Amino acid sequence: MADDLKNVILNYVVAEYLEEGADPIGFDTPLISGGIVDSFSMVSLKRFLENQYKISIPDDDATPEAFDTVEKIADLVQRFTRA
Amino acid sequence: MAFSDKTRQSYQGVLQGLKDAGLFKQERYIHSPQSADIEVEFPEGASLRKVINMCANNYLGLSSHPEVVKAAHEGLETRGYGMSSVRFICGTQDIHHELERRVTEFLGTEDTILFPSCMDANAGVFEAVLGKDDVMISDRLVHASLIDGIRLASAIHDTFKHSDMGHLEQKLQMYRDKRYRLVITDGVFSMDGDTAKLDEMAALCETYDAMLLVDDSHASGFIGRTGRGTHEKCGVVGKIDVITTTFGKALGGATGGCVSGRRELVEMCRQRARPYLFSNTIAPVVVVGILKVLDILTASTERRDKLEANSAYWRKGLTEAGFILQKGDTPIVPVMLFNAKLAQDFSRALYEEGIYAVGFFFPVVPQSQARIRTQISAGHEIPHLDKALEAFKKVGKKFEILGKTKQEIIEKYGM
Numbered sequence: 001m002a003d004d005l006k007n008v009i010l011n012y013v014v015a016e017y018l019e020e021g022a023d024p025i026g027f028d029t030p031l032i033s034g035g036i037v038d039s040f041s042m043v044s045l046k047r048f049l050e051n052q053y054k055i056s057i058p059d060d061d062a063t064p065e066a067f068d069t070v071e072k073i074a075d076l077v078q079r080f081t082r083a
Numbered sequence: 084m085a086f087s088d089k090t091r092q093s094y095q096g097v098l099q100g101l102k103d104a105g106l107f108k109q110e111r112y113i114h115s116p117q118s119a120d121i122e123v124e125f126p127e128g129a130s131l132r133k134v135i136n137m138c139a140n141n142y143l144g145l146s147s148h149p150e151v152v153k154a155a156h157e158g159l160e161t162r163g164y165g166m167s168s169v170r171f172i173c174g175t176q177d178i179h180h181e182l183e184r185r186v187t188e189f190l191g192t193e194d195t196i197l198f199p200s201c202m203d204a205n206a207g208v209f210e211a212v213l214g215k216d217d218v219m220i221s222d223r224l225v226h227a228s229l230i231d232g233i234r235l236a237s238a239i240h241d242t243f244k245h246s247d248m249g250h251l252e253q254k255l256q257m258y259r260d261k262r263y264r265l266v267i268t269d270g271v272f273s274m275d276g277d278t279a280k281l282d283e284m285a286a287l288c289e290t291y292d293a294m295l296l297v298d299d300s301h302a303s304g305f306i307g308r309t310g311r312g313t314h315e316k317c318g319v320v321g322k323i324d325v326i327t328t329t330f331g332k333a334l335g336g337a338t339g340g341c342v343s344g345r346r347e348l349v350e351m352c353r354q355r356a357r358p359y360l361f362s363n364t365i366a367p368v369v370v371v372g373i374l375k376v377l378d379i380l381t382a383s384t385e386r387r388d389k390l391e392a393n394s395a396y397w398r399k400g401l402t403e404a405g406f407i408l409q410k411g412d413t414p415i416v417p418v419m420l421f422n423a424k425l426a427q428d429f430s431r432a433l434y435e436e437g438i439y440a441v442g443f444f445f446p447v448v449p450q451s452q453a454r455i456r457t458q459i460s461a462g463h464e465i466p467h468l469d470k471a472l473e474a475f476k477k478v479g480k481k482f483e484i485l486g487k488t489k490q491e492i493i494e495k496y497g498m
Binding site: 038 | 223239240241
């Protein structure tokens with residue numbers, strides 16, 4: 001389940017943010033602090049997760065740190081799925 | 084006094100960090116009016132050097148045009164120097180109103196409001212027309228001033244991949260629940276010189292009931308058959324809801340900007356845009372200069388036609404010499420060098436040859452996309468371009484990049 005979730009997030013991030021020919025990324029690649037994703041653009045990922053998993057992530061929790069790796073994003077989703 | 088030694092040293096450390104990273108910007112002092120031929124002091128204290136300017140936004144060569152200078156002199160005599168007031172107290176002259184009317188006519192919109200700069204227009208427009216129930220969807224390569232304006236607004240913000248209409252459509256579908264959708268793009272993108280697909284964007288906005296905002300700063304005055312801008316080139320005059328643009332580039336090159344578009348949106352800016360409300364507008368002398376620029380451009384398309392011919396000549400010359408150029412057909416012609424140090428060294432070597440063209444590298448452009456951005460002007464004559472071309476060839480040969488592929492340049496100089 002956890003890996004499925006991470007793969008869904010990873011696939012979304014690749015399709016949404018990476019340019020063609022970009023280096024591959026993994027579950028622990030820093031996205032925002034690594035300059036791959038502009039923190040500005042994370043709003044679409046948040047909206048995608050909320051629609052996909054029928055959850056609501058409060059803005060206070062949707063910090064650049066919490067969205068910095070696929071791993072951390074998956075943790076966040078699981079936290080709100082359980083809540 | 085609270086600027087302690089510790090504080091000073093801390094700032095000095097930051098500035099040294101910029102220098103160490105090769106990101107420290109230094110001005111070059113120009114001792115002549117802005118034109119194709121300028122006299123430059125660089126570095127500070129060095130003797131003056133006559134060089135050909137290949138990096139000004141002086142697209143139409145009007146920055147020092149005798150008729151514009153004469154009009155400005157007359158404006159200074161008849162309307163004075165300053166207004167000492169914001170617009171809505173006692174800072175509006177008849178000529179400000181006249182310029183708004185003339186810009187509206189020139190761009191084919193419904194109404195126009197002047198701003199001290201286009202940076203201010205972009206800083207003010209989003210907050211003035213949108214609220215927290217709305218969404219702004221911007222191209223990922225829009226100008227920094229649009230990004231700053233977007234940051235000041237309470238509407239949520241999302242982006243679409245550069246010029247990717249499929250991705251834009253996905254985003255428009257995703258935000259169907261929002262009250263207003265505003266799509267945001269540059270007309271001509273300043274770093275790459277490519278043009279937005281405004282015809283396709285306008286059609287998508289029609290389908291999804293979205294408004295469209297275009298910053299046409301690198302287009303107003305010369306893009307399109309009569310120089311009205313990107314909307315003219317794309318055949319969508321009257322279909323762009325908001326155009327922001329500058330008078331600091333092709334349209335005389337002094338200062339000032341505007342928001343032009345739907346009557347109600349312009350009026351919202353007049354009521355709410357903070358850079359309009361809390362700052363003096365364009366100085367009278369400049370307003371009169373811009374009015375003269377519009378006279379010149381509406382009387383004849385000669386200057387934009389010459390610019391188009393010059394740009395094609397320059398692009399062809401560089402391509403035949405074996406440089407890699409960013410694709411496009413605007414007067415912005417980026418010569419790709421990929422490596423940041425190479426771009427800086429190349430620029431310095433060009434300067435030694437009497438050519439002023441600046442290198443751009445990360446963070447202004449993405450990593451490993453360093454370049455020399457050349458900008459063509461109607462003020463250039465063919466001998467200017469030929470001389471610049473010879474210098475580019477000589478320097479290109481010195482650095483052994485002529486006829487080389489991107490891969491070969493990167494292998495030689497690194498990313």
